Amino acid sequence: MNQCKLTMLDTGYCVHPEHVVLRNRVLRPMRFPAMFAVIEHPERGPILFDTGYAQPYLDAVRSTWTGRIYDRVTPVTTSSDQFAAARCRALGIDPNDVSLVIASHFHADHVAGLVDFPKAEILFLKSAWESVARLRGARALLKGFLPSLIPTDFEARARAIEGTEWAPLGSDLGPFQRGVDLLGDGSLIAVALPGHAAGQLGLFVRRRELPDAFLVADACWTTRSFEEHIMPSRITRLLFDDMDAYRYSLGLIGAFHKLHPEVEIIPSHCSEAHGRLVLATETP
Numbered sequence: 001m002n003q004c005k006l007t008m009l010d011t012g013y014c015v016h017p018e019h020v021v022l023r024n025r026v027l028r029p030m031r032f033p034a035m036f037a038v039i040e041h042p043e044r045g046p047i048l049f050d051t052g053y054a055q056p057y058l059d060a061v062r063s064t065w066t067g068r069i070y071d072r073v074t075p076v077t078t079s080s081d082q083f084a085a086a087r088c089r090a091l092g093i094d095p096n097d098v099s100l101v102i103a104s105h106f107h108a109d110h111v112a113g114l115v116d117f118p119k120a121e122i123l124f125l126k127s128a129w130e131s132v133a134r135l136r137g138a139r140a141l142l143k144g145f146l147p148s149l150i151p152t153d154f155e156a157r158a159r160a161i162e163g164t165e166w167a168p169l170g171s172d173l174g175p176f177q178r179g180v181d182l183l184g185d186g187s188l189i190a191v192a193l194p195g196h197a198a199g200q201l202g203l204f205v206r207r208r209e210l211p212d213a214f215l216v217a218d219a220c221w222t223t224r225s226f227e228e229h230i231m232p233s234r235i236t237r238l239l240f241d242d243m244d245a246y247r248y249s250l251g252l253i254g255a256f257h258k259l260h261p262e263v264e265i266i267p268s269h270c271s272e273a274h275g276r277l278v279l280a281t282e283t284p
């Protein structure tokens, strides 16, 4: 089985009141880093899991009313040196060499940088794209989708994971029962974590010399959420696709954590994981 090197990076952050994320908490503003992952595969080379904020997001905020409202709800701080393409270059990776971007879902803070990786195939669960593809204006905004962030050559680069690709998983990934071996070598296994967004994808990464990692994107926003099964506040019902599915996915992550505590579970916006995986590794 091939094994990968995983590097977590951020593309800036947005601000929410804490109680939005952890129910019953105070109204303290919290920073939510927008992380993405660079996965270096021994044969496929660099692969990205999400792309974070990037210039198309700032353009949408400046030039569209939906972008302005999006940014009002989740005010974003980012800059060009924090965009995923710049972060890759700082690692010595040419964005043109990225052959695959795995999109966990189509919210703006996950797909804004797609355009900066023009040679990459874009992989996602079919149900995720189908839930937003035809939405425009207010209906798109309510799903966290800004259509202008989708590259014009998206259709040519897109690879939607079909239902027929799902296969039974081994007990090492239980309680998850079905998943997709994305590269056919067991190194990257996608599972469904719906609720926050329809068709949200989670990714198991087999790492070199380290325990496996489980990238859960926005299936929960903090480590405490899955450790203690803390649901976000009711206001998030407006933003989430399906709260029952969210609760179920969160329960699966919590159960997985109890069964496999050695696996590092990484929510995309967890400040604790960000401190451990990004800030602690940055050179001063």
Ligand SMILES: [Zn+2]
Binding pocket: 107, 109, 110, 218, 268, 269
């Ligand atoms: Zn997000």
